Amino acid sequence: xxxxxxxxxxxxxxxxxxxxxxxxxxxxxxxxxxxxxxxxxxxxxxxxxxxxxxxxxxxxxxxxxxxxxxxxxxxxxxxxxxxxxxxxxxxxxxxxxxxxxxxxxxxxxxxxxxxxxxxxxxxxxxxxxxxxxxxxxxxxxxxxxxxxxxxxxxxxxxxxxxxxxxxxxxxxxxxxxxxxxxxxxxxxxxxxxxxxxxxxxxxxxxxxxxxxxxxxxxxxxxxxxxxxxxxxxxxxxxxxxxxxxxxxxxxxxxxxxxxxxxxxxxxxxxxxxxxxxxxxxxxxx
Numbered sequence: 620x621x622x623x624x625x626x627x628x629x630x631x632x633x634x635x636x637x638x639x640x641x642x643x644x645x646x647x648x649x650x651x652x653x654x655x656x657x658x659x660x661x662x663x664x665x666x667x668x669x670x671x672x673x674x675x676x677x678x679x680x681x682x683x684x685x686x687x688x689x690x691x692x693x694x695x696x697x698x699x700x701x702x703x704x705x706x707x708x709x710x711x712x713x714x715x716x717x718x719x720x721x722x723x724x725x726x727x728x729x730x731x732x733x734x735x736x737x738x739x740x741x742x743x744x745x746x747x748x749x750x751x752x753x754x755x756x757x758x759x760x761x762x763x764x765x766x767x768x769x770x771x772x773x774x775x776x777x778x779x780x781x782x783x784x785x786x787x788x789x790x791x792x793x794x795x796x797x798x799x800x801x802x803x804x805x806x807x808x809x810x811x812x813x814x815x816x817x818x819x820x821x822x823x824x825x826x827x828x829x830x831x832x833x834x835x836x837x838x839x840x841x842x843x844x845x846x847x848x849x850x851x852x853x854x855x856x857x858x859x860x861x862x863x864x865x866x867x868x869x870x871x872x873x874x875x876x877x878x879x880x881x882x883x884x885x886x887x888x889x890x891x892x893x894x895x896x897x898x899x900x901x902x903x904x
Contacts, residue, residue: 655725669818670886686881700785707739731770750775759798786819799830
């Protein structure tokens with residue numbers, strides 16, 4: 620399991636996006652979008668997205684972090700769970716992807732790295748403009764397969780605590796069943812009244828997979844939105860569950876000219892109304 624992240628990470632001023640052929644993709648230009656993601660207002664609902672950024676490698680085979688930054692700006696969300704974030708030393712300012720994305724969007728970055736080697740890290744992360752109350756990580760690694768994990772973050776949304784889980788499950792059925800059992804155990808420890816958002820790349824290609832059915836049974840069945848692959852989206856790999864279900868105000872896939880090339884996944888986003896669970900009534904520290 621990766622070391623616990625520092626939830627006090629602050630956002631630095633946004634750096635200029637690098638110019639060049641790869642940094643001027645089709646779609647919205649950097650000047651057509653706000654330089655930073657607008658700060659969330661205390662009374663506003665949670666606007667949250669899940670996005671597998673595929674190491675910032677687009678469908679054209681080019682690694683371009685600036686495109687991912689601009690897709691995140693397009694989303695208009697105050698909180699984004701991302702998967703496949705690859706940060707490593709390099710000659711360019713965007714080599715450390717998570718740091719670059721956080722600076723460019725003005726969001727706080729909470730790393731949930733599942734692979735750490737020397738000065739390279741890879742895995743999940745949460746970007747947010749909300750107040751961070753607590754951060755936990757769960758090791759979902761199974762046997763000798765790629766290390767996996769889930770990031771659990773408590774956010775203050777309009778004075779209520781919403782618990783957000785960001786995860787990326789494995790490629791093999793037995794692996795996903797093992798991982799989902801861990802996630803379900805954590806969720807069942809919470810009070811049934813605790814507002815929860817569970818999101819990520821679940822890697823379930825068919826709607827009848829047991830991990831999906833198990834989580835549907837606990838949190839309800841959300842809309843099944845096709846996000847993969849971007850050139851012919853037929854699989855609903857990227858999911859968002861919300862509890863209570865009545866707090867889900869909207870959910871959609873973000874399809875744009877830019878998001879069609881920036882990664883092999885489309886992002887999926889949701890609007891969630893905060894429920895009245897005061898912060899003083901946190902169910903678990």
